[in-house]
Amino acid sequence: MPELPEVEVCRLGISGHIIGEKVSKVIVRNNKLRWPVPDEVKSLVGYKVLAVDRRSKYLLIRFDSGTLLLHLGMSGTIRVICEDTPVAKHDHFDLVFANKKVLRLNDPRRFGAVLWFADHVDERGLLTKLGPEPLSDEFYPGYLFAKAKNRKVPIKTFLMNNQIVVGVGNIYANETLFQAGILPTVLAGDINEERLNKLTEVIKLVLTAAIAQGGTTLKDFTQVDGRPGYFAQSLLVYGRAGQKCLKCKTKLEEIRQSNRSSVFCPKCQS
DNA sequence: CCCATGTCCTGGTCGC
């Protein structure tokens, strides 16, 4: 469930279940995620969850003694379930709480991460080089234009660069460029300010709508069958190559950029 | 065999 809206929906979904709850046990069934899960995660037994924050696609669970960082990679899901829920394949990590609820991470591809920042220090610098949050005021009209100056990279690759703006992955890069009417192949530095401001506005709208939609689809993270919502979202171009554009009926085309699929409408986007 | 929601890392190129 990897794009920003899904992670934000996850944050909202688990917050109410774990904030203020005390950790009674930490279970690491498989520590071979993107990086080894550090033994220090065991040290948070006895501590209460103070807050659940998000930066980019990282979930940050705050304790007095430090921060537990979770990342879902390409295929991870997190649920809050009852203690007696049977362990399934790829259930790699559990945070068991005194109230018998369990935060459980499942990740078949194991591109996700569980890390521990003692005293909240981000030793790996995972969070330090990131660009602004797309829904914050630091992502303002004029920002993309300033950043794109002299950049010869295609706009789609530019958008997916976390140092420019975080949280726009492949799906939403495709969707927002379609809605802004910009071809994914146009060089970032060649786009005028007006069009980049339009793109900024679209990014905020699409991500906000996706969060709202995910929230209604996911409902309750304590449900065993709680499913990520993005498959149900109304995607206009992603995954629709060869089909008709929903605006003009032209056949949608697909190319590869930076080894990722780009789908676009050759008539609506220029 | 092909493809897949992410992102760190390496090694190469470009321009001052």
Next chain:
DNA sequence: TGCGACCAGGACATGG
């Protein structure tokens, strides 16, 4: 020539 900024592609593991 040096150096930093920039960029393309590989790598990771599993499932459809």
